[in-house]
Amino acid sequence: MLRHFVKRELLHDISLLQLVKLDVSDKKNWVHPTEVKIGLGAESVLKVPLSKEMLASAASARSRYRMHLEEEKRKKMSDVQGQKRKAAEEEIEELKKSKATLKAVTNSLSQDADQLAEKAEGKAGTLMAQLITKSNTLRKRHREKMVELKKVEAELEKRATELRYMPPE
8 A cells, every 4th residue: 555655766676565664654655645546535634644753653653563573583583593403402402412422432342352361361372362353353443433532523513603693592
């Protein structure tokens, strides 16, 4: 409806949001009443006198609506930030669980390798060679898991730093 009362030059390539932001209290933006064509029986709208109070009321309503839109935008941005923060916190928790699991696995591999090496000391021949081979295999897996653990720790530190600098909800 507002489009019928604003000059066509101002409406060219204008969105609804820009139309709402348009200052309708400025008389230079208005169409002359004789140029308004809004439909059957609507010409009586043109007979309503535009007083200063009505213009002030329209301007105040426009500013209230603009504030409402800005508040909605802030809420939406806050919700998006909250979701990002929650996702980051969940990812950090998963990384912490992974880190704890990897630590337990590396400790277990190290202990098993040490036990096999101690058993091999008391044995001779092929049994000793088998035990040392198993011990070395466990030590190799221990080193691989330690590399993986360091990667998880680095990722955890990176994510924690990102979360620290993320704006609160």
